[in-house]
Amino acid sequence: MPTLSLDNLSKTYRGGVEALRGVTLQAPDGRYVVLVGPSGSGKSTLLRLVAGLERPTTGGVLLDGQSIDRLPPHRRDVAMVFQQPTLYPYLTVRQNLGHGLKRLGLDRAAIGTRVGHAAAMLGVVPLLDRRPQQLSGGEAQRVALGRALARRPGVLLLDEPLSSLDAALRTQLRGELRKLHGQLGATTLHVTHDQAEALSLAELLVVVHEGRMLQSGPPMNLYHRPANQFVAGFLGNPGMNLWPGRIEGGRFAADNAPLTAHAAADHSGAATLGVRPERLRLNEPAGAPLGAGQVTALEPLGPDALAHVSIGALAAVARVPLPCRLTPGEEVSLTADAEDLHWFEPGAAGARIE
Numbered sequence: 555m556p557t558l559s560l561d562n563l564s565k566t567y568r569g570g571v572e573a574l575r576g577v578t579l580q581a582p583d584g585r586y587v588v589l590v591g592p593s594g595s596g597k598s599t600l601l602r603l604v605a606g607l608e609r610p611t612t613g614g615v616l617l618d619g620q621s622i623d624r625l626p627p628h629r630r631d632v633a634m635v636f637q638q639p640t641l642y643p644y645l646t647v648r649q650n651l652g653h654g655l656k657r658l659g660l661d662r663a664a665i666g667t668r669v670g671h672a673a674a675m676l677g678v679v680p681l682l683d684r685r686p687q688q689l690s691g692g693e694a695q696r697v698a699l700g701r702a703l704a705r706r707p708g709v710l711l712l713d714e715p716l717s718s719l720d721a722a723l724r725t726q727l728r729g730e731l732r733k734l735h736g737q738l739g740a741t742t743l744h745v746t747h748d749q750a751e752a753l754s755l756a757e758l759l760v761v762v763h764e765g766r767m768l769q770s771g772p773p774m775n776l777y778h779r780p781a782n783q784f785v786a787g788f789l790g791n792p793g794m795n796l797w798p799g800r801i802e803g804g805r806f807a808a809d810n811a812p813l814t815a816h817a818a819a820d821h822s823g824a825a826t827l828g829v830r831p832e833r834l835r836l837n838e839p840a841g842a843p844l845g846a847g848q849v850t851a852l853e854p855l856g857p858d859a860l861a862h863v864s865i866g867a868l869a870a871v872a873r874v875p876l877p878c879r880l881t882p883g884e885e886v887s888l889t890a891d892a893e894d895l896h897w898f899e900p901g902a903a904g905a906r907i908e
């Protein structure tokens with residue numbers, strides 16, 4: 555499978571929207587790369603540039619080191635699946651799966667084999683003679699995936715392919731995507747808003763914000779060692795608690811709140827302290843003390859709950875196991891282990907302080 559490289563890729567749309575600003579990224583041979591980022595950060599634009607549906611303003615897209623910028627979409631060894639399944643309404647599932655294979659130079663027998671194989675992989679064999687309007691949303695998306703896979707592309711582009719499905723179907727198809735990737739191994743770029751999908755499928759996770767790539771790496775590295783405040787707050791559901799303040803003489807004091815911590819970082823001046831909700835302890839003796847606050851709300855989520863706490867002018871969220879004895883209005887102590895404290899330079903994009 556090819557290695558996909560984005561070389562300083564930028565895209566400014568007519569009207570002046572800078573959707574991508576100098577993205578350089580390598581998706582090595584057969585790697586599963588997931589892109590996450592807020593709405594409007596440029597993720598779909600990036601996929602559309604790779605697919606050839608848009609032209610870059612500057613920079614370029616390369617497969618195995620060769621520029622593909624001048625090739626039309628159908629000559630790029632790339633297949634794309636969109637959020638809404640895009641099937642030809644007047645063609646059967648079988649014809650949809652085989653669509654475009656003739657153009658790849660395959661004869662009828664070879665097309666039949668490919669279609670049969672794709673249908674079997676995606677479990678749509680019983681649907682082969684139906685038309686798209688006779689399919690459920692999940693079935694239609696399977697067919698759309700099957701059509702992309704039948705082309706045996708070197709690069710597979712998935713633009714929120716599961717987001718129109720219900721939660722159970724999403725989890726099921728997520729597992730199937732992982733299996734299909736194991737079998738076919740196409741170099742994959744997958745855009746999603748679903749953090750579970752991102753963390754579970756990605757071999758390489760990329761966080762995009764305002765057209766720039768903020769961090770990339772193995773997903774758990776990004777989760778445990780976010781490079782900056784934005785990634786810390788974006789990954790996780792909810793994201794990391796981030797409290798601005800100052801470090802002086804090895805001691806952190808939050809702005810406008812009775813929250814302090816021993817700062818191991820060799821830094822002085824303005825800084826932000828971050829703690830993941832699942833690492834913040836309420837009313838537990840273990841860990842270093844951070845301060846005290848008041849429970850403002852409890853949100854039960856099934857296996858655990860989110861406890862919202864106010865500490866002076868600051869807010870904190872802690873993930874607590876259920877059943878729990880906390881009640882809104884109650885005063886609580888906050889603690890965390892030293893290794894669960896993350897330090898950042900001030901400001902929304904403040905870099906991690908080691």
Ligand SMILES: Nc1ncnc2c1ncn2[C@@H]1O[C@H](COP(=O)(O)OP(=O)(O)OP(=O)(O)O)[C@@H](O)[C@H]1O
Pocket residue numbers: 567568569571572573591592593594595596597598599600
């Ligand atoms: N054809 C277009 N013409 C002008 N501006 C566009 C066009 N397509 C996208 N944009 C703008 O470019 C920016 C990036 O859009 P893009 O769709 O790539 O973001 P995204 O991260 O995929 O968002 P979402 O998660 O909401 O799908 C946005 O500000 C968007 O409004």
